Amino acid sequence: MTFEHISSYGAGTPSISNIRVVTSPEAMASYRVEGRTLPVGSIVIKEEYADPTCSTIIGWTVMRKEPAGYDASHGDWHWQRVRASDRQVLEDGRVTRCISCHDTPACTSRDWQCTQM
Numbered sequence: 001m002t003f004e005h006i007s008s009y010g011a012g013t014p015s016i017s018n019i020r021v022v023t024s025p026e027a028m029a030s031y032r033v034e035g036r037t038l039p040v041g042s043i044v045i046k047e048e049y050a051d052p053t054c055s056t057i058i059g060w061t062v063m064r065k066e067p068a069g070y071d072a073s074h075g076d077w078h079w080q081r082v083r084a085s086d087r088q089v090l091e092d093g094r095v096t097r098c099i100s101c102h103d104t105p106a107c108t109s110r111d112w113q114c115t116q117m
């Protein structure tokens, strides 16, 4: 699958210093539109890097849109965090820690996407 680039942040950004956000193509059309729900199967990935040139990867956080009913009160998103060094899945599923932070009007109004554009 080819991913499309949404956004990159340098140092001093909201959650972690150096990130790139990419998404599957079918998600891209909906991603930027306030109030639009991303299609089932959409994958949004935040790549977290150790350095501002985005050359040393630390890990990934991922959101995948599941069929309706997976987690209806939280946008039916499946959350996952993967450590880059050994590809270990550190968090997976309906992860409260992820949900609680993305559960703000600025994010939920864009189908739980928090990236500033």
Ligand code: HEC
Binding pocket: 013, 014, 015, 016, 019, 021, 044, 045, 046, 061, 062, 063, 079, 080, 081, 091, 095, 097, 098, 099, 101, 102, 112, 113, 114, 115, 116
């Ligand atoms: C401390 C608050 C916080 C927590 C906890 C958190 N996020 Fe986020 N997330 C953000 C913010 C803020 C952004 C916007 C990009 C940025 O500033 O890093 C974001 C962006 C993302 C993105 C890029 C898509 C988008 O625009 O929202 C994904 C994917 C993501 N987070 C997944 C996760 C997963 C999976 C977890 C749990 C393992 C998680 N997040 C936990 C705050 C959080």
